[in-house]
Amino acid sequence: MDKEFQTKRPKLRDYEPIIGKSTLEELKILADKLSGKKILNINSTYTGGGVAEILARMVPFLNELGVDAKWSVIKGDNKFFNITKKFHNSLHGKIEEFNESEFEYFLEINRKNSEEMELSGDIIFVHDPQPVALIQKREQVGEKWLWRCHIDVSNPDEKVWNFIKDYIEKYDAAVFSAPNFAKMLKIRMFLIYPSIDPLSNKNKELSDEQINSVLDKYGIDRKRPIILQVSRFDYLKDPVGVIKAFEMIRKTIPCQLVLAGGTATDDPESDKVLSEVKEVAGKNPDIHILLLPPDSDIEINALQRASTVIVQKSIKEGFGLTVTEALWKGKPVVASAVGGILLQVKHKITGMLCHSIEGAAYAIRTLLTNPEFAQWLGKNGHAHVKQNFLITRHLKDYLLLFLAQYYKDELIHL
Amino acid sequence: MLDWFEKNWFSLFVPLIVFVSFTILAFFVRFKFSKYIIERLKSVKWAGREILISNLKIIIFYWMLILGAYTAVELSPIKGQIYIIICRVLLTVFFVSLTYVIYRTLQGILNLYSDRIKKPLFIPFQRLKTALIITFIVLVILIIFEIWHFPTTPFILFIILSFLIISFVLRENISNFIAGFEIINGEIIKKGDYIKLETGEEGTVINITWRHIEIKSFDEKILIIPNIRLIKAKLEILRKTPKKAKEPFRFYTRLNVKELTGLKAKNLNELLKYINEVPDSVIFYHTHDFIEEYHYLIPQPSNEFALWIGNVLGYETLAEKLSTIDIFEFSNIGEIRKRISDIIEEYLINNPSEKNCEEGEEFHFIKSVSVIMPTPYIAYDLREFLQILKFISSNSLFFHIYEAKLRVGKISNDFSLWLGESLGEEKLAEAIMSIDPYMHTIESIRGKIISIIENYLETEVTFG
Numbered sequence: 001m002d003k004e005f006q007t008k009r010p011k012l013r014d015y016e017p018i019i020g021k022s023t024l025e026e027l028k029i030l031a032d033k034l035s036g037k038k039i040l041n042i043n044s045t046y047t048g049g050g051v052a053e054i055l056a057r058m059v060p061f062l063n064e065l066g067v068d069a070k071w072s073v074i075k076g077d078n079k080f081f082n083i084t085k086k087f088h089n090s091l092h093g094k095i096e097e098f099n100e101s102e103f104e105y106f107l108e109i110n111r112k113n114s115e116e117m118e119l120s121g122d123i124i125f126v127h128d129p130q131p132v133a134l135i136q137k138r139e140q141v142g143e144k145w146l147w148r149c150h151i152d153v154s155n156p157d158e159k160v161w162n163f164i165k166d167y168i169e170k171y172d173a174a175v176f177s178a179p180n181f182a183k184m185l186k187i188r189m190f191l192i193y194p195s196i197d198p199l200s201n202k203n204k205e206l207s208d209e210q211i212n213s214v215l216d217k218y219g220i221d222r223k224r225p226i227i228l229q230v231s232r233f234d235y236l237k238d239p240v241g242v243i244k245a246f247e248m249i250r251k252t253i254p255c256q257l258v259l260a261g262g263t264a265t266d267d268p269e270s271d272k273v274l275s276e277v278k279e280v281a282g283k284n285p286d287i288h289i290l291l292l293p294p295d296s297d298i299e300i301n302a303l304q305r306a307s308t309v310i311v312q313k314s315i316k317e318g319f320g321l322t323v324t325e326a327l328w329k330g331k332p333v334v335a336s337a338v339g340g341i342l343l344q345v346k347h348k349i350t351g352m353l354c355h356s357i358e359g360a361a362y363a364i365r366t367l368l369t370n371p372e373f374a375q376w377l378g379k380n381g382h383a384h385v386k387q388n389f390l391i392t393r394h395l396k397d398y399l400l401l402f403l404a405q406y407y408k409d410e411l412i413h414l
Numbered sequence: 415m416l417d418w419f420e421k422n423w424f425s426l427f428v429p430l431i432v433f434v435s436f437t438i439l440a441f442f443v444r445f446k447f448s449k450y451i452i453e454r455l456k457s458v459k460w461a462g463r464e465i466l467i468s469n470l471k472i473i474i475f476y477w478m479l480i481l482g483a484y485t486a487v488e489l490s491p492i493k494g495q496i497y498i499i500i501c502r503v504l505l506t507v508f509f510v511s512l513t514y515v516i517y518r519t520l521q522g523i524l525n526l527y528s529d530r531i532k533k534p535l536f537i538p539f540q541r542l543k544t545a546l547i548i549t550f551i552v553l554v555i556l557i558i559f560e561i562w563h564f565p566t567t568p569f570i571l572f573i574i575l576s577f578l579i580i581s582f583v584l585r586e587n588i589s590n591f592i593a594g595f596e597i598i599n600g601e602i603i604k605k606g607d608y609i610k611l612e613t614g615e616e617g618t619v620i621n622i623t624w625r626h627i628e629i630k631s632f633d634e635k636i637l638i639i640p641n642i643r644l645i646k647a648k649l650e651i652l653r654k655t656p657k658k659a660k661e662p663f664r665f666y667t668r669l670n671v672k673e674l675t676g677l678k679a680k681n682l683n684e685l686l687k688y689i690n691e692v693p694d695s696v697i698f699y700h701t702h703d704f705i706e707e708y709h710y711l712i713p714q715p716s717n718e719f720a721l722w723i724g725n726v727l728g729y730e731t732l733a734e735k736l737s738t739i740d741i742f743e744f745s746n747i748g749e750i751r752k753r754i755s756d757i758i759e760e761y762l763i764n765n766p767s768e769k770n771c772e773e774g775e776e777f778h779f780i781k782s783v784s785v786i787m788p789t790p791y792i793a794y795d796l797r798e799f800l801q802i803l804k805f806i807s808s809n810s811l812f813f814h815i816y817e818a819k820l821r822v823g824k825i826s827n828d829f830s831l832w833l834g835e836s837l838g839e840e841k842l843a844e845a846i847m848s849i850d851p852y853m854h855t856i857e858s859i860r861g862k863i864i865s866i867i868e869n870y871l872e873t874e875v876t877f878g
Contacts, residue, residue: 022807026667029787154774176674179778184676191672191780349711383710400671404783410695412785 009057010199012064012392018198019392027392030399031065033414039069039402040121040142044084044130046073050194050321051127051150054394057197061395070121074113074131079105084130087164090157091129103163107133123402126171135170144405147171150194152181152318152339172405177319178340190401193343194319195394196328196385201297203328206305214302218258218290225255225308225368230300230325232261233274233291236316238336243280243287245313245361250286253368260290260303304329309367309374313360317341324389327351327381332374334363344389350381422491429486436482444475465522473515480508505561513554520546525601544595586642587625593641594624603627603644608652608797615639616801632798633791652871656795659836663799663828665791665806668813670784672699678776681768682727685719685777686758692779694747699782701741701750702816709808709856717741719754722777727769732761742850747820786813796837800867808856815851815859827851829863842870 016024041059043051055071062069076084083106086096110133119134124142126134128150138145147168153161153176161183168174168185175190176182182189196203215222227246231237239259246257259277274291281287292299304310310326312335319340326333327344333351335341345351352363367374387393403412419426448471455463487500524543552573559566581588597603603619609629610616615637617629626640675696679685689697700718717736724733735757744750771777789810793799814828824831826847834843845866851859 020805020807022805022810025789026669026787026807026809029667029789030669030785033785033787179674179678179780180774182674182676189674189676191674346708349708380710384708387709388707396669397671400669400783400785403785404671404673410693410781410783412783414785414787 009060010197012061014199015390015392018386019390023392027065027396027399030396030403031062031067034067034399034402037067037123037402038121039067039123039125040119041069041071041125041127042074042117042131042134043071043127044074044076044081046071054195054391055127057391058395058398061391062398065395065399067399072117072119074110074117074134076109076113076130080109081130087129087160088151090160091151091153091164093155093157095157096160098159110134111136123405129164132164132167135167138170144173144402145171146173146175146401146405148175148192149181150177152178153183154180156183173401175401178343180339180342181318190404192394192397192401193389194321194324194340195389195391196321196324197391198328202301203325204301206298206302210298211302211306214299215306217299218288218303220256220258220288220303220306222306224286225253226258226303226306227255227309227311227364228258228260228303228307229311229313230260230304230322231312231314233259233270233277235269235273236314237261238313238315239273239277240280241357241360242311242313243277244357245311245364246287248358248361249365249368253365255308255368256286256288258288258290258303258307260288260292260300262292262294262296300325301329304331307331309334309364311360311364312336312341313354313357314338314341320344323351324385327378328385328389330378330382332367332377333381334360334367336360344384345381346384349377350384351377425489425491429490432489433482433486436478436485440475440478440482443478444471447471447474461526462523465519465526469515469519469522472518473511476511477508480504480511502561506558509557509561510554513550513557517547517550544592589642590625590640593645594622594626596645597627597641598622598624603651604653608656610650610652611639611644612648632793632801652797656797656871657837658795659793659832661832661836663793663832663836665789665793665802665810666786666813667789667807667810668784668786668817669809670782673781673783675779675781677779679779680770680776682723682729682732682758682762683768685723686755686762688779689719689751689755689758693781694751695781695783696779697747697751697754698817698820699780702820703780703782705816705852705856706812711855717754719758719777726771726775726777729761729765729767732758732765735761740850740852742852745819745825750820784813784817786817796833796839796842796867796871799832800864800871803860803864803867808860811856811860815856839870842866 012024012027039062041055043055045052046056059069059071083102086098086102087106090096090098110131113131114134114137117134119137119141121141122143124134124138124145125148126132126146127148132147135145135147165183165185169187171187173188173190174182174185175192177192177194179191182191198204212222220226227249229237229239229242231239233239242259243257246255249255274289278289281289290299290303304326307326308331310323310329310331310333312320312323312326312333314320314336315338317336317339320335323333323335323341323344327350333345334354335345335351337345337347337353337355341353345353347353352367354360354363367377403414448467451467451470455467484501484504487497487504492500521543524546555569556566558564559569603609603622605619605622607619608617609619615629615631617631617635617637619627620630620636621628624641626638627644629637629639631637675692677688677692679688703718717739720733720736723729723736736754739750739753739757741750744753789806791802791806793802816827818824818828819826826843830843830847833839833846846863849859849862854862
């Protein structure tokens, strides 16, 4: 569906109708101040995952603004990426077993990359833990080194955290996605929220025909209210809790529930969760469990746009970009008061927060029976995302971050 | 040749003398007659007096010359076909001059009255004048045809056919041309006027042609507007030259990035401790961040200290006291910090508490690192200021309204300072200063300032 759009990258000027001419002009003014500086982004992959997705947009935008930005990835074998996967889990608080040789191997691969990669630039912007030890090269390369942490490291396994912390603190600054995701460091720490791209397939405007064709494909009735949760089948997303909340609501309000998402290949539990969800749903024809392949952006977009209420009843959550997407579409959102959701959903202002299944059911019922209130929340949610969580704001923050490295003051006059 | 001249010198000399005499008489009459007429019409108060006098002067002058030429021809030996041709030429000149003078007189009188008639009636007047000149031209051509015995029917057919073809092929150009004629002839718009179309284009008129007008916007862009669009549009014409400011107003913008201080409070005592210790930029962030992040809400939610104390710690009375602090009262961050600190301190004396929040709900102290940069937009007068204000980013407004006063240390918002000091518009400055920026969204502040200035500016509105 819409192959042309999928391959065509939007230009910055395409965002003008959304953010306004003056905001685009400000980006240009800001970028001019970085004239002559070379930025090198480094992460571990060109494809797959949120970091690669953001860099694939951000680097061309920086160049479009006249900033010389490049993007390189480190190379590693399966052993290295298995170690970094364990690092990732540990930093999220999961207990993993490590032996000393694994730390040594991690450093060895980083050292090899630092020798083999063409490291050059004034600002070296390293993303996530995999390439963190490249900082050993800082004496030879670059003026400023920045480390971007895309994950929540607030409750890490201390052993892994202390290991990478020694490297992080050699950087000039670290960047976190939310105040709660950060750990105290000796270096400057910046806060830059993640973002969504309003022109991506997941968020662009869709026609009624496109939306209807997706609903028809999955046998969803557009005449009755649709409650949707988009998330992979994971206990932390509490899909069973969502079904229970739905059962409470449909006693009084005829509606449908759609649980749409995929299973993570690296998560052995996801199949188990999916079968449990199917079992709880039983043969209820109003519960649609959609196991979507990874390239289902337009389907997800259509489902979100067709929904009456969008739910994110996570037990634990990262930033929660699915909530951002729902808010952007002007939909009333009911979400758990966890993680980055708290930065997006202000209770009864941009959505409804909940702490339990009963709370979720009550909030959804409130929205279904008060469409004007739901619409008001949706409107606020859209405005909130427009102001704070679009990719253009992310771009502005990166430009400011780069500039701020050259000044110590809180008020920088340029 | 010499013989012929000797025989006929008298018959040549007499007409020449007669023509020269008529010419001298024409000049004499032109000056004497006008003086006489002016004297006689002194008591007449009619505004069209000048128009009549100037046109009479012209027509009498030309007619004296034509009469002189005709008398000279009559006295000359010229006869036959040449005589007929000369008479026809003179008759043609007579009718053309007569038509021209009648047209000038009527046009002058119409202009005189159209200026007095209210603007919505102005365009029909222009159309009347256009019709008038076309009628006169056709009339003169028909008279000339009659004088020269040309057949008029083919000419009329030709005119009609040409008119239809041209109208069809160049219908757009003709519309522009007619509109241009109306604009130029009627002086609806003059060079130097400041015009504003309902479609958003505005600027100073720098050139008027038959097809379009060119306007220069405040950012030096030249916009070309077809005459037909202009004549049909609802437009405002501002003729009063705006007062130039002593110093132009340069619009700045400020963009900020959030820096984590690493400090976080889990109870009221820690919150108070850090409020007293953190830099001004942290206090500014937590008392202004909501205005930016939730710019669409009216009124803005209170400062973040109050929200955290109320929502997380559950001290609702204290939260209410903090949220009612009127930040508009303060001229610097230090004063705001002291007021917040005093309120919390007083509460703690009366209600000692060590209640900690849940893990993960701590108050994180964040610093606002602001980059202040000039934009390309500079206003030299109130009109330009207004125009820029309409589209400048909300970041720029935020800087000039909130940040300039509290962080840069100015006594008021930048707009009021400039209006008062550089433009001498004290009343406007005060009116803008009286807007409480903490009770409105940034966009509604923009709307209020625009409305205050627009009401202040004298506007002349015409409807197309």
